[in-house]
Amino acid sequence: MDKQPDPEPDTRPPEYDENGVDVSLIRWMLTLTPLERLQLLQSNVNAILRVREYLERK
């Protein structure tokens, strides 16, 4: 059987509104559950803290 081609990814650039707000990011956030949004925030904070810690050690 022939292998099905992989689905095409969405390669469009982010969509910004007239105030510079990334609308595609908001729409993606709205697809997540509240817990997933909190976990995303925690992950972002942890990444920032790791970078900060690395820079302080340099």
Add this chain to the structure above:
Amino acid sequence: MNILNESNFLGILRELAAAEIEFILVGSVSAVLQGAPLVTFDVDIVHSRTPDNVRKLLVVLEKLEARYRIRPDLSPSESHLVSRGHQLLSTKMGPLDLLGAIAQGEYEDLFPMSKIQELEPGLRVRVLNLAAYLREKEARPDPKDRAAAEILRRLLSERGEI
């Protein structure tokens, strides 16, 4: 205690909920739960300042090893928590700000502007609704708050709420 290298938003909310503390999540974490792509390092809550709630809150704060961020030698006390002031604390799970009142009022004033969000089975957190949080941001002159306000307005629009 390093106030930033240990952070656990979910852990703080679990502790508050498990102790049946009456509070409203009001800061950027509340907006993130409702879909705002914002980043913050602390949990901001407005707590009910009734004697019973303050007593329960003090037990949780002791468990979290809460100290004032600028006075690590000082722990919050009952007299602090019954005031309208802002207690800016560090805990073993990260920064936690206890706000006696914000621009739109205290716990009882904000209650009608809040709603419940279920994070996981058994963990229900009361959050300030986005429109009210937007009004808080609009009341502040800081450019960072104005930028966040633009995001909140667009989010409300995407949700069909304005």
